[in-house]
Amino acid sequence: MARQDSNTSSGSTVINVPLNQKRHGVLESEPEIPIVSYLGPISSYTHQVYTLVQFTTPAWIISLTDFDLAQAALQCFDSDRYDYKPATTIPDVFEAVQSGEAALGVVPFENSTNGAVIFTLELLADRHASFPDITVCGEAYLDVSHCLLGRKARNSNDSSELSGTSTGTATPTSSMPSPGKPRTSPVYSIQHIKRIYTHPQAFGQCENFLQAYLKGVERIDVSSTSRAAEMVKEDTSRESAAIASSLAATVHGLDVLAQGIEDREDNTTRFFIIRKGVDERAKDTRNPTKSLISFTVDHRSPGALADVLDCFRRAKLNLTSINSRPTKVVPFQYIFFVEFEGSRLKDPDGRVEEALSGLEEHTQSWRWLGSWDDKLIKL
Numbered sequence: 001m002a003r004q005d006s007n008t009s010s011g012s013t014v015i016n017v018p019l020n021q022k023r024h025g026v027l028e029s030e031p032e033i034p035i036v037s038y039l040g041p042i043s044s045y046t047h048q049v050y051t052l053v054q055f056t057t058p059a060w061i062i063s064l065t066d067f068d069l070a071q072a073a074l075q076c077f078d079s080d081r082y083d084y085k086p087a088t089t090i091p092d093v094f095e096a097v098q099s100g101e102a103a104l105g106v107v108p109f110e111n112s113t114n115g116a117v118i119f120t121l122e123l124l125a126d127r128h129a130s131f132p133d134i135t136v137c138g139e140a141y142l143d144v145s146h147c148l149l150g151r152k153a154r155n156s157n158d159s160s161e162l163s164g165t166s167t168g169t170a171t172p173t174s175s176m177p178s179p180g181k182p183r184t185s186p187v188y189s190i191q192h193i194k195r196i197y198t199h200p201q202a203f204g205q206c207e208n209f210l211q212a213y214l215k216g217v218e219r220i221d222v223s224s225t226s227r228a229a230e231m232v233k234e235d236t237s238r239e240s241a242a243i244a245s246s247l248a249a250t251v252h253g254l255d256v257l258a259q260g261i262e263d264r265e266d267n268t269t270r271f272f273i274i275r276k277g278v279d280e281r282a283k284d285t286r287n288p289t290k291s292l293i294s295f296t297v298d299h300r301s302p303g304a305l306a307d308v309l310d311c312f313r314r315a316k317l318n319l320t321s322i323n324s325r326p327t328k329v330v331p332f333q334y335i336f337f338v339e340f341e342g343s344r345l346k347d348p349d350g351r352v353e354e355a356l357s358g359l360e361e362h363t364q365s366w367r368w369l370g371s372w373d374d375k376l377i378k379l
């Protein structure tokens with residue numbers, strides 16, 4: 001018999017959004033402002049999600065490839081409705097929400113080019129029950145266009161300085177026999193760049209450019225793209241570069257050495273909005289919905305995973321993503337994540353409940369991680 005984690009029983013636990021942040025120097029009677037925690041510092045992609053979304057816009061499909069729009073993102077900061085607080089890491093966002101310090105958190109979940117954000121999956125796996133009350137209550141899709149930010153080489157003014165730079169053709173190697181073609185070339189010479197900082201997800205989204213123009217250059221993982229820009233700003237040697245947004249270039253006063261360096265033009269990151277407990281208002285939604293569960297199965301039992309998936313097939317619920325992370329209890333055994341169309345909070349024909357009740361029989365343990373409005377525009 002499966003064990004269902006405490007916060008998920010019947011899905012009806014309601015914990016009100018904590019409103020624990022007072023406006024500066026105001027009277028006790030004035031309304032308190034909820035905090036939104038995001039992966040900072042300012043100008044990370046996560047920051048750009050909430051500045052444009054503001055948790056009120058109906059269509060959370062937004063594009064920040066346009067420089068002016070990115071600029072506008074900072075200005076449309078709805079400081080009357082929310083206080084925004086940058087966190088250093090994705091675990092810090094989860095901790096802020098679980099502790100009640102923040103009412104909402106914004107975390108990256110997956111990227112269309114580079115796949116799942118394992119840092120977020122690790123936290124959703126919640127092996128030590130550190131985040132028992134966290135649920136996903138929303139999603140947002142953001143077009144992500146990366147730049148190479150740094151300082152121009154001394155005496156470098158324009159692309160005429162590019163002589164001697166690589167031609168943009170990556171050399172085939174045994175590990176990469178047919179390297180992809182970069183979509184863009186540098187605007188300025190980048191021969192002086194000796195190290196590149198960024199978030200590991202961003203490295204994975206720019207492989208073709210890096211292979212073609214910065215092969216063999218040291219890569220240093222940092223907690224966010226905006227932190228990378230901050231570090232490059234602090235380095236006076238001019239030898240460091242960051243992969244980050246054009247907004248980060250403006251915020252940190254860096255040169256855009258190359259832009260649009262992502263492998264695919266349709267590079268998109270999906271973010272989750274997380275909260276503590278359940279948002280009662282989700283029961284009134286009229287929109288298409290999605291839900292996420294995690295579970296473990298008996299790995300010695302043939303077909304155990306297929307049996308779980310069959311619960312969704314029988315209930316005629318379409319699956320939208322499947323991920324896994326190691327259990328870290330027994331090597332090569334996994335915690336699975338299944339995302340499907342439908343809401344546990346608004347389930348008029350009982351299909352979600354039907355599928356979830358099947359989990360009792362076919363899993364060792366499972367947890368409902370939330371239901372929210374589906375924001376993907378289906379083509």
Ligand SMILES: O=C(O)C(=O)C[C@]1(C(=O)O)C=C[C@@H](O)C=C1
Nearest residue numbers: 044045046108199201224225269
């Ligand atoms: O580093 C940032 O700016 C983030 O917001 C994180 C993050 C991610 O983890 O996916 C978000 C969007 C991009 O895909 C690259 C990095």
